[in-house]
Amino acid sequence: MSLFLLRGVTMDELKILNNGTTVIFEEVPKSETVSIGVYVKTGTATEGEYPEGIAHFVEHMLFKGSSKYTRQQLSTEFDKIGGYNNAYTTKMYTCYFCKTLKRFERKATDLLLDMVKNPLFLEEEIAREKKVILEEIKMIEDTPEEWLMDKLENEIYKDQPLGRMILGSPESLNKINKETLTAFHKSHYQSNRLVVSVAGSFSEALKEEIMSQLNDNQNEAINEIDQKMTFTETKQTYYKNELEQTHFMRSYAAPSYNDTYYYATNILNTILGETMSSKLFQVLREEHALCYNVYSDFQSFQENGLLTIYVATDKENVEPSSKLITEVLKSLLENGISQEELDDAKSHIITSFLMASESNQNKMTRNARSMMFHDELITNEKFESKVNNVQLEDIKKATQFLLQAPYSEFILTEK
Incomplete structure (x- = not known):
């Protein structure tokens, strides 16, 4: 496995794999816990021609089953290790993370990496999750401050990537299916879009295991969306x-x-x-x-x-x-x-x-x-x-x- 040093940062802190994945370790020796985050450099503003809100929909779907774990197993296994795990989508990136005790570091890592890299996108789960996200949209509509902020960004960057709504709309959700989710994940979750960050108390074995799991050949060119946006006065x-x-x-x-x-x-x-x-x-x-x-x-x-x-x-x-x-x-x-x-x-x-x-x-x-x-x-x-x-x-x-x-x-x- 070939790694190289970047900008004078020690090998213990920052490693970049040949496929472009960035891995960062920050050790806190006296800590009892470890926090592990998988960041994907894709968000609502990088959705391109895909239906609005698909980045957020993928975030939800990654908890609904992977190659190793069913939906129920993902929930049960995270609960079993007492870990606090969650995810969120922004305009620029998506994050999946877990905080747990050092003794559960390998299980937490395996859960996170498998759900991010190997989701199943089962038809029955997609249908169920559409209903969940529709309820999330209604929740925002019932929160005036959040609703107005969404409208503000939507109008200021109207018809531009930064103006896209993170949750999407009922209309855009209807356009999302197994085919679009699979295609989006394949094109936007490439290894060179991943940043894996670990902080806390962890073993040397965990570092090697993370890099071993991440060291694949998914290194396709990224078609970046132009981020030069025009501000609309209104x-x-x-x-x-x-x-x-x-x-x-x-x-x-x-x-x-x-x-x-x-x-x-x-x-x-x-x-x-x-x-x-x-x-x-x-x-x-x-x-x-x-x-x-x-x-x-x-x-x-x-x-x-x-x-x-x-x-x-x-x-x-x-x-x-x-x-x-x-x-x-x-x-x-x-x-x-x-x-x-x-x-x-x-x-x-x-x-x-x-x-x-x-x-x-x-x-x-x-x-x-x-x-x-x-x-x-x-x-x-x-x-x-x-x-x-x-x-x-x-x-x-x-x-x-x-x-x-x-x-x-x-x-x-x-x-």
């Missing part, structure tokens, strides 16, 4: 019955995760609306009492990103809230922030990151996402250095970038 109002509050979102075009101002925008987002001392919280809630819930969120993709501000309030408070949001942003650009405010925001981000890094599951996730997004491992030290290198002028430029960028507004209110 204002939309939607109506639903029996809402106690009106939900308001404003979303700005923002930097990608490899952009020069990625870290500055992260800090700007913290200053804007991530904490109780943030500008939006203090102005909209504490000073003007316009709402209970207000926050900002920054998410990045390969070529672009979104910074979204959310407010839940009474209908008559939407317009004054929107005006205050604009005033807060303009004030940030015109008056800037103090060095103390910048240092406090850095402290909050670094502390949150380092505290999360104490969890094996978060280590596993961080390492996988680092390789998928940045093609390198972002260590605690590197992250802290990147954040600390941001200066006041960078925050000003990030704010200027945001205010010059297009934005869209969305309202969900009662009829």
Whole structure:
């Protein structure tokens, strides 16, 4: 089995197989647990011509039977080892993971790898799972905040890969069958799309076993979807019955995760609306009492990103809230922030990151996402250095970038 070293990372941390599979190990010697994640570099935005929501449908189906295990056996065996296992689909990738005791490391690995690489896609399970996902769609429709966020991305990136709904729609689900699922899995779950991340306490034997199971000849060329998306400026109002509050979102075009101002925008987002001392919280809630819930969120993709501000309030408070949001942003650009405010925001981000890094599951996730997004491992030290290198002028430029960028507004209110 041939492996090679990448960018000075030790062999104990990062291995890349000849078929393109990336395997990352981070040992935590005194830990009693191990977290194992299989990340597939395919999500809703990479579905191409397949029915909308098929990436998420495949995620569900991988728990419904594999070459070694039936649906019931997968559930029983995961429960038997007391493992916490789950999966989720994003726009850019899909993740399958398990956390368990070190003594069950090999069983957990075998379960995960077999379900990911060798699913059965049984007809009766497909029919059943369609009903389950339809109920999941209804659940989102009953959650105003999540529903509005889905609509926001759908409209901002209308008719583009990032605009596709993760769950799909009842209409797109009807187009999914055994043939489409099998074809999608074959083309999008190739070995060179896999990143396997392990963190915690594990044996040398586990490392060899994982690489042995992953070392196959599935190394076909990947037809990447163009991720350069056009941001659509729009204002939309939607109506639903029996809402106690009106939900308001404003979303700005923002930097990608490899952009020069990625870290500055992260800090700007913290200053804007991530904490109780943030500008939006203090102005909209504490000073003007316009709402209970207000926050900002920054998410990045390969070529672009979104910074979204959310407010839940009474209908008559939407317009004054929107005006205050604009005033807060303009004030940030015109008056800037103090060095103390910048240092406090850095402290909050670094502390949150380092505290999360104490969890094996978060280590596993961080390492996988680092390789998928940045093609390198972002260590605690590197992250802290990147954040600390941001200066006041960078925050000003990030704010200027945001205010010059297009934005869209969305309202969900009662009829």
